[in-house]
Amino acid sequence: MEEYFASGHTACAGCGMPITVRHALNVLGKDVIVVNATSCLEIVSSAYPRSAWGVPYIHSLFENSGAIAAGAVASLRVQGNDHTKVVVFAGDGSTYDIGFGVLSGMLERNDDVLYICYDNEAYMNTGNQRSGSTPFGAATTTSPAGKVNHGKMQWKKPIAEIIAAHQIPYVATASIGYMADFESKVRKAKDMKGARFILTLAPCVTGWNYDSSKTIELAKLAVDTGLWMLYEIEDGKFKLSLRPQQFKPVADYLKMQARFKHLSEEQIKTIQEHMNKAWAEMK
Amino acid sequence: MKKTVEVSIAIAEAVKNCEPDVVACYPITPSTHIAETLAKFYADGELKSFIATESEFASISAICGASAAGGRAFSATSSQGLALMHEVVYAAAGMRLPIVMVVGNRALSAPLNIWCDQQDSVAERDSGWIQLYCESAQEGVDTAIQAFKIAESTLLPVMVGVDGFYLTHTVEQVEVPTVEEVRKFLPKFQPKVKLDPENPISMGEYATPEYYQGFREDVHRDQLAAKSRIVEVDKEFEQVFGRSHGGLAQGYRLEDADYVFAGMGSVIGNAKEVVDELRAKGKKVGVLKIRSLRPFPGEEVRKLLEGKKHVAIFEKSYSLGSFAPVYADVINSLYPLRKRPVVSSFIGGLGGKDVPTKTVHEVFKMIKKREPLEIWI
Amino acid sequence: MKLAIANPRTSKENKTGDWRSFKPIVHTENCIKCGTCASYCPEGCISGVDKKNIQEREFPKIDYDYCKGCGICANECPKKTIEMVQEEK
Numbered sequence: 001m002e003e004y005f006a007s008g009h010t011a012c013a014g015c016g017m018p019i020t021v022r023h024a025l026n027v028l029g030k031d032v033i034v035v036n037a038t039s040c041l042e043i044v045s046s047a048y049p050r051s052a053w054g055v056p057y058i059h060s061l062f063e064n065s066g067a068i069a070a071g072a073v074a075s076l077r078v079q080g081n082d083h084t085k086v087v088v089f090a091g092d093g094s095t096y097d098i099g100f101g102v103l104s105g106m107l108e109r110n111d112d113v114l115y116i117c118y119d120n121e122a123y124m125n126t127g128n129q130r131s132g133s134t135p136f137g138a139a140t141t142t143s144p145a146g147k148v149n150h151g152k153m154q155w156k157k158p159i160a161e162i163i164a165a166h167q168i169p170y171v172a173t174a175s176i177g178y179m180a181d182f183e184s185k186v187r188k189a190k191d192m193k194g195a196r197f198i199l200t201l202a203p204c205v206t207g208w209n210y211d212s213s214k215t216i217e218l219a220k221l222a223v224d225t226g227l228w229m230l231y232e233i234e235d236g237k238f239k240l241s242l243r244p245q246q247f248k249p250v251a252d253y254l255k256m257q258a259r260f261k262h263l264s265e266e267q268i269k270t271i272q273e274h275m276n277k278a279w280a281e282m283k
Numbered sequence: 284m285k286k287t288v289e290v291s292i293a294i295a296e297a298v299k300n301c302e303p304d305v306v307a308c309y310p311i312t313p314s315t316h317i318a319e320t321l322a323k324f325y326a327d328g329e330l331k332s333f334i335a336t337e338s339e340f341a342s343i344s345a346i347c348g349a350s351a352a353g354g355r356a357f358s359a360t361s362s363q364g365l366a367l368m369h370e371v372v373y374a375a376a377g378m379r380l381p382i383v384m385v386v387g388n389r390a391l392s393a394p395l396n397i398w399c400d401q402q403d404s405v406a407e408r409d410s411g412w413i414q415l416y417c418e419s420a421q422e423g424v425d426t427a428i429q430a431f432k433i434a435e436s437t438l439l440p441v442m443v444g445v446d447g448f449y450l451t452h453t454v455e456q457v458e459v460p461t462v463e464e465v466r467k468f469l470p471k472f473q474p475k476v477k478l479d480p481e482n483p484i485s486m487g488e489y490a491t492p493e494y495y496q497g498f499r500e501d502v503h504r505d506q507l508a509a510k511s512r513i514v515e516v517d518k519e520f521e522q523v524f525g526r527s528h529g530g531l532a533q534g535y536r537l538e539d540a541d542y543v544f545a546g547m548g549s550v551i552g553n554a555k556e557v558v559d560e561l562r563a564k565g566k567k568v569g570v571l572k573i574r575s576l577r578p579f580p581g582e583e584v585r586k587l588l589e590g591k592k593h594v595a596i597f598e599k600s601y602s603l604g605s606f607a608p609v610y611a612d613v614i615n616s617l618y619p620l621r622k623r624p625v626v627s628s629f630i631g632g633l634g635g636k637d638v639p640t641k642t643v644h645e646v647f648k649m650i651k652k653r654e655p656l657e658i659w660i
Numbered sequence: 661m662k663l664a665i666a667n668p669r670t671s672k673e674n675k676t677g678d679w680r681s682f683k684p685i686v687h688t689e690n691c692i693k694c695g696t697c698a699s700y701c702p703e704g705c706i707s708g709v710d711k712k713n714i715q716e717r718e719f720p721k722i723d724y725d726y727c728k729g730c731g732i733c734a735n736e737c738p739k740k741t742i743e744m745v746q747e748e749k
Contacts, residue, residue: 047490047491048494049494051484053485055483056486057487058478059489060344060378061344061370064341064347066341067307067342067345068344068345069348070336070345070348071346071347071350072352073352075304075348075349075353076353078354079304079354101337102341105336108337109335
């Protein structure tokens with residue numbers, strides 16, 4: 001198999017992000033251009049004079065990937081290249097927060113770009129600071145568990161829904177714990193035109209603080225507890241990809257990670273109820 | 284063919300005739316008419332693409348992506364727009380992306396002010412971009428075309444400064460080269476490297492302390508090397524179109540002058556007018572036009588000013604808490620001389636404050652003495 | 661003129677295997693060549709079982725030059741045929 005994301009990258013042992021990238025690229029093949037936001041992914045893959053990438057790659061800044069990609073694809077198309085796919089890989093910091101305005105512009109213009117956000121739920125590149133994606137209750141260095149506050153006191157921003165409100169052709173959520181589902185979503189998005197967005201949960205060993213062997217187990221458990229919903233919104237039509245037969249308790253997921261270790265039973269209950277409500281609202 | 288047209292429209296037409304692959308703009312006074320005109324060209328099928336972005340930050344990012352993918356790319360902005368682009372301005376130069384941007388020069392907030400000065404682009408002078416400032420409408424049109432040739436042969440992005448309103452909004456007779464004419468001067472863009480699945484290199488790598496400084500130094504060395512390229516391109520332009528605009532820096536009635544008015548942009552036109560009047564009265568006075576702020580033509584300025592008695596620099600920006608920027612560069616350039624002219628700094632025209640020819644006459648009276656002055660006129 | 665560009669896959673010069681404190685050992689007797697280990701390996705350093713065609717698959721071969729010893733392969737192996745053994749240093 002051709003390597004599009006090579007060994008020798010310097011991601012932490014057990015990191016969920018390279019698993020995401022490797023599988024996405026295996027589906028996308030060689031005729032792509034990767035645009036990468038400043039992130040863990042950028043740092044571990046593109047330290048001069050080396051690169052892990054086996055496909056053309058550009059990193060510019062933290063918050064401009066959507067526009068770099070928009071310009072790159074416009075440039076390719078006017079030069080007569082109507083086949084090469086432009087793909088963004090960005091973390092949640094860049095997607096939910098600092099690069100959100102630029103991303104929104106890209107979506108509104110329906111630029112022919114596949115945007116994949118690997119979501120590890122905090123600014124992990126700078127050492128685990130809270131982002132708009134950090135879930136309720138998670139302790140980060142800027143939402144620490146203290147005497148008054150118990151980690152992040154706000155709910156996670158519903159980014160996929162916000163993106164879907166731009167009425168782009170394709171929005172999907174995925175988890176590397178359900179790899180076949182993720183791959184099939186990338187495959188579907190690959191051959192569509194216009195702006196496509198896939199949000200993938202990619203656990204972070206150091207930030208979430210769990211044993212490095214548990215990355216896939218956690219990514220699966222996030223789905224099985226119902227905390228991470230897998231769905232697609234294709235041309236405005238919502239389709240659930242998976243409804244767990246029997247929801248596992250959210251505590252099973254939370255208790256595996258030290259970022260939630262300070263939570264009281266009461267707070268865990270709050271999270272469970274919030275999750276139950278979200279599913280109850282689903283038909 | 285000469286036509287009477289608003290200068291922004293003429294500049295947009297010149298840019299269109301350079302056949303850019305991607306134009307991305309966001310409206311901001313006083314560069315908006317450039318964006319609007321290019322958008323109309325795209326709507327009429329005369330421009331290959333036009334991305335109407337949601338911010339200036341996205342505009343410059345989009346043209347960086349377009350350039351990296353092998354296309355010729357352009358944007359225009361002013362003031363707050365350029366300030367919002369700041370992060371990308373540095374990245375574009377560091378990544379050696381030969382993009383071109385016209386800046387309709389305007390004051391920076393606060394207080395909010397939409398009128399002309401040059402603080403916006405002067406504030407970006409350390410970024411690695413080549414910066415050319417235009418004296419006249421025709422120079423704005425011609426420099427926009429020259430900029431692509433300079434950028435693409437040096438792999439340094441080029442910013443073309445045209446004074447907001449004074450140049451962007453005046454209606455003048457200008458010559459706008461046609462596509463066919465531009466083709467005689469500007470070859471097709473042949474990128475040295477680009478994003479290409481057949482040759483999958485990585486661009487925009489990050490550099491550790493071991494490498495970072497080397498990249499910065501390299502941009503500086505290439506800036507200095509670009510001095511000769513700017514002069515050459517102006518000459519090549521003259522061969523095709525019969526017009527040149529002074530390369531890096533140019534004297535006007537300077538050879539036997541004892542007193543000199545110096546500056547950048549449209550103020551040079553006023554200064555020349557006053558010099559003609561004073562020369563008619565037998566005064567030995569001339570003008571030094573600085574066209575290239577970066578790379579700064581230190582040696583050229585030194586040669587042109589050697590032996591002069593007093594140089595008055597008109598400045599449309601200021602490094603608050605320090606000195607006026609052009610003044611500081613001129614002083615540095617003159618330092619190696621054993622006998623240096625007196626240099627004075629006249630800060631005027633900030634936020635559109637009028638600098639009429641009457642004021643230039645007053646400045647001439649002030650520099651008759653041999654003591655250096657700094658005056659906010 | 662220097663450009664901050666790099667050639668593809670040059671990261672292979674980084675031998676990240678020396679980060680490892682636990683080493684995965686494959687006990688092939690129970691291995692069903694399902695490829696789960698290779699699929700989930702963050703380093704992409706498990707070969708042999710990554711072929712599409714099951715007939716062509718071999719037992720997993722771990723490239724210890726790059727394996728960081730995260731243990732995902734051992735944790736995810738449905739047959740529990742991969743053992744994490746403390747590195748001797």
